[in-house]
Amino acid sequence: MFKTIVTPRFGDIDGLKHANNIAIAIWFEQARNPIFRLFTPDLDLSYENWKLIMARTEYDYVGEMFYGADVDVITYVSRIGNSSFTVTQEAWQNGKIGAIGRSTIVHYDFINKRSVPIPDDIRKELEEHLQKESSSCN
Template sequence: MFRTTVIPRFGDFDGLKHANNISIAIWFEQARTPIFRIFTPDLDLSYENWKLIMARTEYEYVGEMFLGPDVEIITYISRIGNSSFVVTQEAWQDDRKGAIGRSTIVHYDFINKTSVPLPDEIRKELEKHFKEEEQNK
């Protein structure tokens, strides 16, 4: 599991003083960087070296977040398949959950345009950050 602290910017909030939906997506993207480093430690974005493609993202807004307090993003792996995995993220502010994000990411060969099975060493690293997602009640 990874923890990332985000310092919200004034522009991350709308006229109702709530965190803008797109800002939350950007916070989650920022907090996925440690996952990306498992596959590409130097984050080389060249076509030949990047190994991941985003297949799906979804966001669930479960509470309000406001300008002021920092936001903690908790990131973990909630599913590992043959060539894909799900990253689940939670945004917390003042000990209250404000949003949940899920991203399905595929291990991908951009040159041959096909998914590729996760190598054993990568799978083991992902398993270190595995946590079953708690179901909201």
């Protein structure tokens, strides 16, 4: 499990004084970097070095989040397949969950344009962060 602390910016807040849905998706993207580093430690985005492709994202907005207090984004792996895995993320503010996100990420060969099996050494690292979704996510 990884924890990233995000400080909501003024521009992340909508007219109803809530964190905007798009801002939450951006916070989750930022908090996935430790997972990305398992595959590409320096986060080199060059065509021949990047090894992941996002196949699906979904978000459940389950509570309110506001400007003025940090948000804890908890990131963990909830499923590992042959060439893909699911990352689950939770955004918490002031002890209350505000959003849950799930991303299906595929280990991908961009040159040959196909998915490839997750290497055993990286699979072991992913397994270190494998956990069931918390009851607050269901």
